[in-house]
Amino acid sequence: MNSSLPSLIVLLPFFGAGVMGFMYLFVPTGRDLRRFYVAVGIGAPLLAALLGLIVVGEMLTLPDSASIASPLYSWIAIGSFEIDVAFVVDQLSAVMLLVVTLIGSLIHIYAVGYMWDDQGFGKFFAYFNFFLGAMLLLILADNPILLFIGWELVGLASYLLIGFYHHDTANITAANKAFLLNRVGDFGFVSGLGLLFVLQNQSGFDFVAIFSGLGGIDATMLSLVGLLLFVGAMGKSAQIPLYVWLPDAMAGPTPVSALIHAATMVTAGVYMVARFSPLYNRIPDVGLFIAGIGAASALLAALFASWQNDIKKILAYSTMSQLGYMFIAVGLGEYSNGIFHLAAHAFFKALLFMGAGAVIIALHHEQDIFKMGGLGSRLPAVRRTMLVATLAITGIPIFAGFFSKDAILAYAFASGHTTIWAVGVVVAFLTAYYMFRLYFVVFVAPSQQSSQSSPLVPLPRSMVWPLFVLAAGSLFLGFWNLPEAYGGGTWFSHELHLADHEAHLRFAEEYVLDGFNVLVALLGIAMAYRKFVRPAHPLNPPVHRLAWQSALANTLYIDTLYDRLIVRPLRGLSDLQDRLIDPKIIDGSLRGLVALYRGVAAQSARLQNGNLRWYALTFLLAVSGISLYLLIAIGGAS
């Protein structure tokens, strides 16, 4: 079925971004356009969300696994490289569409309050809408090229928004890092796409055509394609080894962290793998590799998160860790669970970031959790919603995270990948620990001097009520995919129509596994409680005495390592070219030629010594030579 609505959904935010950007740049400063910006900046995502609901509603009325296509125009057609700008709403993109537009709208509303006093209010919303448009482009694209365009544009929006406070060079460095590492991933991604295009020998490069032609492709090459595409996901979704940009990306305004670096953009990698599920189903080895990377990233990030003091960085590592879960899921072939965890994570992680943002604003831009403390009574609404989100991410029953995460772990166990399962359980323990560490230190533990001394900044209403909506989501979303063991029917997974692998557990096994997970989570909470609520001594920022402690707190010096291994050698090489190769070797060899020419000239100039008799002699010799030659030549002729 065709409809123009999906196109409209994508174009609306772009249009909003264009209008706001134009106004911001060309309307003389001094006029307060904030109401206009609010109208356009919130209008576009809300309208997109509304249209999204309509489209998804329409789609659900269609017969099974039908999709709504929305061709716009032909982007390019050269040879067999025919790419259309066309959008498609199928079950998978519908989920993403709803998550992105709904949570996006909420965060836009939240950002009105958060950014109200910022000079660049209009610019912020232009960027924000631009991001939303790019993200929707990525999700609704009906071919990988268009997906890649959205993929790159969300990276660009992320760059612009991380560096939003551009007075501070550190923020720009963080933005650069994000873009560069993303581009390294994109290099892999575009290589994968190029290879895939060449391998499939039929016209048409949209997803349907690609997947129908996969059978004729050599498995080794297909694995290479899968790997290269996943390199893109490593960059975008902050997995080992391209993850180092994510914690730094927290330099952006908090709504940015909530929307881009928690709920939507970073999950694009997971979405991509799910989108390419027919391809990845053919190459289970690559899938296992993806799951391995996911597990390793989850563990590493959880370790880092346990040692951070910056509230946003804790959440950033936590995001990376949760993304690791999602990659475990999609890597092992249970795409629906991965997507479900993505959706649930979008709710509770956005909520966590927005709560953290509220705390940060209330405390005059303080981000160190050890300078907070005791905020529970002073910010009750934030505390309550944060608690819901923390319980959700920890995986306490009935909260969304319980169902989504335990489904992943249960499947990993059931399919026999016990190592990955064990890592997942350890991560679950660490998650419970570091999340409650954050919660206890910020809200429960006795307050610190610095947070008490100054009065809190009052929070605008637009920053508070979106928290409750998200909290409701974090609370109830899990029932959408209630497993059969609990009397549900995993409706979500069934609706998604993805090519999941099947692995069944008996209900009893599932109860045991889930109970074990809950136990582990409670253990983590208890440990955090012991350390931070009932400490033996007054709460101080942790001091790292042991080498491994400070190494973890410094995230294992990975940044330094990258700097030494890549950045510095490149600069050194550049310097070498500038100082040695170009001037000395290339120009030098040219100069050698010039010197040779000059030498010959100088030598021959010495013949001209002004001495008459010398001239006469050379003259004589020359004439004699010529005469001799003539004599011999003529003599020879006759």
Add this chain to the structure above:
Amino acid sequence: MSVVLTWIVFLPMLFAGVLGLFRVRHTVLRAGAMLSALLVLVLTLLAAMQFDPQAEGMQFVRHLPWIFQYGITYYLGLDALSLVILLVIALLMPLLYLYMWDNSTSGYWYNMLLLQTGVTGAVLALDMVLFYLFYETMLLPIFIMIGRYGHDWNHAHAMKILLFTVLGSMAMLFAILYLGYAHYNFYGNWSFAWHDLAKLPLDPQTATWLAAGFLLAFAIKIPLLGFHTWMASAYASAPTPALVILSAIMAKLGIYGLWRFGYGIFAHILHLYEPILLTLSLVGMLYYAIHAITQNDLRKMFAYSSGSHLSLIALGVVLANLYTWSGSLYLIATHALASAGIFLMIGLIHQRTNTVQIDALGGIASVAPRFTFFFTFFALSIVGVPGTGGFVAELLIIIGAFSIHPWLGVATATTMLAAMLFVFWMLQRTLFGAPAPSVTTFADLSRRETVMLAPLVLLLLITGIAPSLFAPIFTPQIQEMLLQFIHAAGGAS
């Protein structure tokens, strides 16, 4: 209609002659120059509209005897390849005049007028002697502009670019003359028309040497790796309009020459040079990008950036399939637009702060948001962000490379990484951070400057968002050229 090309070529020169004859005042001079540029633009657009993409061979051909004793002819013609470059030239000139609007040095204006005739003639000439003539003609105004009106070591740098390029063109001239003579030897009459020379049954060894002459000229002009040491210094010294022409047009003429004459005349032996050209362009692409990282002079940095992109274009030409050739042609146009934009804006920085050294700049974003937007936009176009034309071109070249060999594809895809190595760090130190002392009074873009840059932005966006508007103009003829090339290359081997 066949005289339209003659008008397009010689109108600026005619204006220069008339204006110079009456020694007009600055205000008249600039109005005249602008008028000529706009007239040329209109004529070019007319020609573009009449252009038939489906037709084979040259259109609007003007072929008249000139020095008939030696078969030298006045021979102009237009096909998709030259049309693209012609459009770029015609579009850029009015913008450059807008940039120079308040510059009252009259020599500047006359040189620009002559320069336009030189570059347009070189793109349209199909007689090799005529081509050589224009190819040298365009060098002269550049030499004068760098030497006379340039900055920082301008005399030495003007001399360097002159010596390098003349060395190359001398080799080419020799090859051209030999080809004409060979034509006389084979057929009993002289001819320098390129399609005649393409048909000469040369023995491989001679052809190899002659091709070397051509390739040397174009390798220096592009410049390929190893022939490039004139580039950074000339770019650093050139006044902005000359710089834009250098990067956006003249360098492209090196590619054009390689493409039309290198591949047109020497198709059958070019495979001998293919490994060299491939290596030079592939390595050059990364070499220049890495070289740009530590440059402190914005002009030099983007000189190397230009070099990197030109290497990519050359790579696309060398790989020779439909995707890479389409991509290269597309990149010729879009890189011209983006680099024109960036160099014009560097010129604006120079006007405002009197420096283009990165360490003396910083924090422009705090004082000039419009400037920041445009500058960032052009920088991102150079990186090849989707939505700008450069992305389309790079994608096509990458895909074309993959269809030859996967590893070649991966190597070509590193272009994704090339430009970003230096661009973002440059943006950080130029635009962001706390405002440097030099930019505290930095004025935002004026209306004239906005009008000057807006067409470039719009075109880059349109070429990026809807390449299907442009691709049908050149793909049929690219396909045709490719078939001819493959036929000629296959016929000999």
Add this chain to the structure above:
Amino acid sequence: MTVNPDAYFAVATLLFSLGILGVISRRNLLVIYLSIELMLNAVNLILATFSRLHPDEGGTMIALFMIGVIAAEASLFLAVIVQIYRKKHTLDSDAFTELAQGKKL
């Protein structure tokens, strides 16, 4: 009287060689001048000889003409030598190297 022309050639060659030797080896400008005259006269002799060998008076004509030219030239040459001597008070030819590469005039 018929003399073998080879004798004339031998004498002329001898004279010419003497002249060259003088130009190259002697340093006195006057002696160099004398040597030049010797060479000229050697050529004259050859011209005259050939003129007799082939019945063609053209050679004799040129020889006679040259004697006149040489006389005129001698006066010029001597005048130049006098001028040179006034300048440096020497007639050593090696002292006059102003036209050498790199010397300032």
